[in-house]
Amino acid sequence: MPSGSPSDALDLLKLGPADLAECEAFLEDVEHSGSAGTVHTLPRPARRPSRLLFAGIGDGEEAGWRAAGAALARSARSETSLRVLVPRDTAPEAVRGLAEGLWLASYRFRLNDAEPDPLRRVTVVLPATxxxxxxxxxxxAVVTATLLARDLTNMPSDRKTPAWFARQVVKAAAGVPGLTVEVREPAYLAAQGFNAILAVGRGAAQERGPRLVELSYRPRGAKRHIVLVGKGITFDTGGVCIKPVSGMKLMRKDMGGAAAVIGATLAAAAMRLPVRVTALAPLAENALGDDSMRPGDVITHYGGITSEILNTDAEGRLVLGDAMAYAVRRLRPDVMVDLATLTGAQGVALGKRTAALYSHSDSLAGALAEAAAASGESVWRMPLNEDYAAELDGDLADIVNSTDIGAGSLLAALYLREFTGTLRENWAHFDMSSPAWSDSNDGELTKGATGWGVRTLTRWLETTAA
Incomplete structure (x- = not known):
């Protein structure tokens, strides 16, 4: 709550004048500024409640309430329950931010529930309207979808095969009105010409073979169709161009884009947004095996574009190319957005918290950036510099999948642009390799997978549907 004004919320505890005076004096003594996410603790031995936590909300915007919720969840982690009191006139968007912060910061990934966190119950006292x-x-809805994306991304890759991922999507969508799932297996992919997805997954054992998951949400009366495409490499060794150990140890996160688009579509269905959404998750394990694709190979993508493989570790753009070409030809959306943990260059340019955004459309890029800011995620629009496009011209094929000139994130975006067809002006690409993972507890993020993109996409879908 803002510094110096605790009484509006505290009177809900039925504290007496002396208690309120004690709180006022405490806040003055600790110089509580009220800045977003700051928490000060007042111990009250032998009294009820035994501790009072005072959380700052900054300027009172949604982001400040989200930070306060996250800080409270961390401060009360050793407690069995937490009761949060807010002023009676708190706006709905502030309540949304507070709830998101509380739930997101309380997340912890575990393979079993043998050691549950002590904090089991959070009660927020507010008007019922x-x-x-x-x-x-x-x-x-948003938090549930984000936490699913975190779970999927955190799962170790000895369990997380393409088939396993597909089963999780089927399970999550079961019984949800308006949702359908199709899982395309290798035989179908071969018959229909999804040769890039197959090529990337060729080095993996048969039971770890590739899949293409299509999750569709079709509400009645929807006037717009949005396709979301997410990179789904369930583990990335780099293939023949093998990664060093330092670059491979977190490659279970290389399907973070697929997890995000699935999560956003599930959230849209849970919120019953009046917009048609299709999520495509091209899934493969980029393993090193007897039949792995090689530098110099030429593959023919779905739709006919040929690509010369110069680096087998530039595989994400290959599977995305197949899925995007399929979306343009078969699904005919109004807008297409892809998300991918695509390049290390993104992190070099923008750091750990900010994703790179590419689009030819000022209005689409602006709407996505506004949605990211409102949801608590961070993006920065990058240029689609035409001067670099010729670098993708191939000698043996239409395009090459890698170059040695640098500008890695930009060139990956230009590569993907080749598969947008008539949607070139209604397409956006997020390179979100670094933001997909947090090295520590940080605000509403917990150490490990962040579920980056679910919140941005869902907030954007809300505005699109409005």
Whole structure:
């Protein structure tokens, strides 16, 4: 709560004048500034409640409430329960931010529940209105989808095969109105010409073979169709161009884009947004095996574009190319957005928290950037510099999948642009390799997978549907 004004919330605890005076004096003594995410703890031995936590919300915007929620969840982690009191006139968007912060920061990935966290129950005391209930429902849908994306990304790759990932999508979508799932297996992919997805997955054992998952949400009366495409490399050795150990140890996160687009589509269905959404997750394990693709190989993508393989570790753009070409030819969307943990260059340019955004459309890029800012995620629009496009021209094929001139994130975006067809002006690409993972607990993020993109995409779909 803002510094110096605790009484509006604290009177809900039925504290007496002396207690309120104690709180006022404490806040003054600790010089509580009220800045977003700051927490000060007042111990109260032998009294109820035994501790009072005062959290700052900054300027009172949604982001400040999200930071406060996250800070409270961490401060109360050793408790069994937490009761959060907010001023009576708190706006619905503030409640959404608070709830998102509380839930997201409370997440911890575990393969079993043998050691649950002590904090098992959080109660938020606030007015019961339709607007507040709607805000909580929005927060719940987004957080549920984000945590699923985190779970999928955190899962070790000895368990996380393409087939396993596909089963999780089928399970998550079961019984949800408006949702359907199709899982395309290797025989179908071969018959239909998804040769890039097959080429990337060729080095893996048969039971770890590639898949293409199509999750569709089709509400009645929807006037727009959005296709979301996410890179789904369940583990990336680099193939023949093998990665060093330091670059390979976190490659279970290389399907973070696929997890995000699946999560956003599930959130759209849970919120019953009036917009048609299709998520495509091209899934493969880029393994080193007897039949792995080689530098110098030429593959023919779905739709006919040929690509010369110069680096087998530039595989994400290959599977995305197949899925994007399929989307343009068969699904005919109004807008297409792809997400991928695509290049190390993105992290070099923008660091750990900010994704690179590429688009020819000022309006689309602006809407996505606004959605990211509102949701608590960070993006920066990068140029699609035409001067570099000729670098992709191939000698043996239409294009090459890698070059040695640098500008790695830009060239990957230009490569993907080749598969946008008539959607070139209605397409956006997120390179989100670094933001997909957090090295420590940081605000609403917990150490490990972040589920980056679910919140941005869902917030954008909300505005698209409005």
């Amino acid at each position: 339709e607007e507040i209930e709607a805000a909580l429902d929005q927060a719940r």
